[in-house]
Amino acid sequence: MTMTTDLTGDTPLVFTHSAAAKVADLIKDEGNDELMLRVYIQGGGCSGFQYGFTFDEQVQDGDTEVITDGVKLLIDPMSMQYLTGAEIDYSEGLQGAQFVIRNPNATTTCGCGSSFGV
Secondary structure, eight states: OEEEOOSSSOOSSEEOHHHHHHHHHHHHHHTOTTOEEEEEEEEOSTTSEEEEEEEESOOOTTOEEEEETTEEEEEOHHHHHHHTTOEEEEEEETTEEEEEEEOTTOSEEOTTSSEEEO
16 A cells, blocks of 8 residues: 655655655665665564664565655554554654654553553
8 A cells, every 4th residue: 555645645644754854864875765664563662562663675565655755654564553643753852863653552652762552
């Protein structure tokens, strides 16, 4: 499934312009225009699940694609069930620069921001 988002459409999650710009910079640094950012959920972390990010050159069967400003974000079907309605952003502040996931499905989170429970 391919979703193109302008942040106003009906998409399974929000991939912000700030996050897309940072991913575009990272892809440029890697020198491979075929790269896409994959966001996934895995067991572990102090709250039960944790978020992961990796680059991928392949869209897998069942992946959800969200495109913002020409940058593709990929989510596998298992992870999508936990990320529906979430916002993936990139912020720079006093805590440093980082990708931030605001997930309405998370009932508990930890202080590090990379672990959650449902």
